[in-house]
Amino acid sequence: MAMTVKELLDEPQLGLRLLAGADGLGHPVTWSHTSDLPQLWEWVSPGVLLMTNGLSIPAKPEAQVHLARSLVAAGAVALAVGEKMHAPEFSDQFLAACDALPLPLVSVPYPLPFMAISRSIAEASLLEESRRIKQTARIYDLLRKATTPGETWSQLLTGIGKEIRARLYVVDDRCQHPWQPGDAALPEDVLVRVRKVTSESTAETRHFLWTADGGESMLIMEIPTHPHALLVILPEDRMQPDGVVLLHSATVLGLGLSRSALAMESRYRSGGEFLLQSFEGRIGAAEAARRLEDFGFPAGDLRLLSVPAQAEVGLPQVHSTLWRHGINSVCVVGEDKLHLMVSEYCPEDQLLHVFDPSLPIGMSRPVGIEAIARGLRESLWALGQATARGVRLVGYSEDAPWFGLGGHRDGAELVQRLLGPVIEHDRLNGTDFMATLRSYLDNQRSAQKVAALLFVHRQTIIYRIRKISELTGLDMAETSAVAQLWLAFQVHEAMGPGERVPRG
Incomplete structure (x- = not known):
């Protein structure tokens, strides 16, 4: 065991004298430190005997009391002050505070060097160092076992x-x-x-x-x-x-x-692969049920969530944060969005707690194993509503219209009717008219701005817009046509990947 304050005081060659704080004589002294810097408690670690010539000890009683309390809070086991040096007179309030805390206040006789005290503590600490090594070895052995x-x-x-x-x-x-x-x-x-x-x-x-x-x-x-x-x-x-x-x-x-993190990393990768297969309809109901059981999901319906992906936060960290808060999930990132699958009984308040307040969340209705792809479409639609309305969490409902559309089916029909010909042209010809149209609508229909953004000639943009007008049958000079296409793009971004392929 470490030397106590009493054992240090009992060493006759030191001649130390106790001024206050007798109830703290049993405190173990693990080390000593000398300082005359301001705010002495900032230079203290637990178990330390602090030695000072008194330059930093304040003269006012209330400041001396604050010093004593701060030293104890920082872990100091005693305060040793050199006699006939620079310390002011100790106030009755200071001595009473040392008794109450307790903080042993020790007087160091002049001209005893502080090094003599440190040497005594260091010699007594040799056995303590052996004990520390053995204890550390036992702690590392716990990890092995x-x-x-x-x-x-x-x-x-x-x-x-x-x-x-x-x-x-x-x-x-x-x-x-x-x-x-x-x-x-x-x-x-x-x-x-x-x-x-x-x-x-x-x-x-x-x-x-x-x-x-x-x-x-x-x-x-x-x-x-x-x-x-x-x-x-x-x-x-x-x-x-x-x-x-x-x-x-x-x-x-x-x-x-780190062991838990590695297990979660493996689970995250497996869960992301499962979700992608489910979204694309490449996994049967029986296999999906077995996989969900492996992921720890109880029997019952599920919910799909969609959240804007944060570039500064890695997906495994989001996955682990949900797990730490008791939310079992599998998740994957696709098209700048984070898609998650959780139990239908997942508490909404926990979701709001885990995710950044600036992120909107779209949530599907409860869906069965065979309807995971539909759940994705619903969560994306709800995310679009949450973003447009400035609401943190929106659950999908066909009774809550968005832009006058009753649900994702109405939205899919709108996108197919207005943007379907453009998407099909891009697919067949390897063009990128959709990106041109998106940029054109976002930049006040300025061909010059769009040309600069896409690194092409202004005349190329004018040609593409003319071609888009022919494909959609809409006059791009008309405000009503622009409004329809803008609405179609909002819905397009809130749709599942499967719905974005035009039906022939």
Whole structure:
């Protein structure tokens, strides 16, 4: 065990004297540090005896009390101040605060060098270093023994918690929900403390942040290699876990999370392949039912969701985030949209929580295994409605018209009638009239702007627009014709891939 403050005071060659904080004599001293910089608590780590010549100790009583409280909150186990140096007179309020916290206040006789104190602590720490090495080895061995993927995480949390004598929680730093489904949630009082501490801290200090509230210590650490994964440690007694051991513990937990991430990556790829086959009608109902059972979907109807794809967020991360919040899903990206399949009982409030508030969500009606492609068409149609109306989530309903159209069937007929000839011409001749028309409508019908965007001559654009007019039978100079084509394009973008092929 580490040397205690009392054992340090009992060393006769040092001649140290206790001024206040006698109830903290049992605090273990893991290291010492010397500083006369402002805000001394910023240079303290847990278990440290802080030594100072007093230059940074304030003269006002309330400031001295604030210093004592801040040192304890940062994890300091004692404050040693050199006699006959630069410290102001200690106020009664400061001494009372040291007694109450408790924070042992130690007087260092002049001219004893601080190095003598550090040497005593270092010599006493040799045995502690041996204990630390053995404890670290046992923690890494927990990862070796936890070989079953589904059990690895719970085994690690339980084993490491017992080893360091602390309760461990891993949460998402954005919402403080458990990082993996089935994990214990933060107790309400701890949740309040975590939110307060993280809101007041900077990104730089959140890598390793000790705090104490009412005498109860709490450590918040980031888990390496897993952005937004936050490790919350609540020691079971006043003896705080060794900082180096905690860093190794976080590394082992990160490796455990990586095992889960690899399993989710494999599941994501398999699920995306399944969805593509279902959208294209290349998988039978019996095979689809078997695959869904493998993905963990209960018997019953499903819902399809469509969301604009975010370039800055990889799909596996979205997939994992849904899983961490208890939403079982398979998903795939297609045509700048993220398509997901979830259970019909998936809570809407959880979906709204997981996805960015700026993203609209389209949701199909419940569909059976044989109607997944129809669910995709409905979710895309609902997404178009959500985008047009500025609503976060819209469920498909033929009773809620969009642009006067009763549903995706009406929309498919409109697209076929107006844009079908253009799509067919592109397919047969290898042209790109649809892209030209889209750009023409988006740029105020300016042939010059479209030519610059598409890197062609202005006369080429004029020829293409004339040809499109012939194919559609619409005069592009007429506002009514432009309005019809613009509407057809809105519907076209909210349709499933299968519906975009014109019917002959």
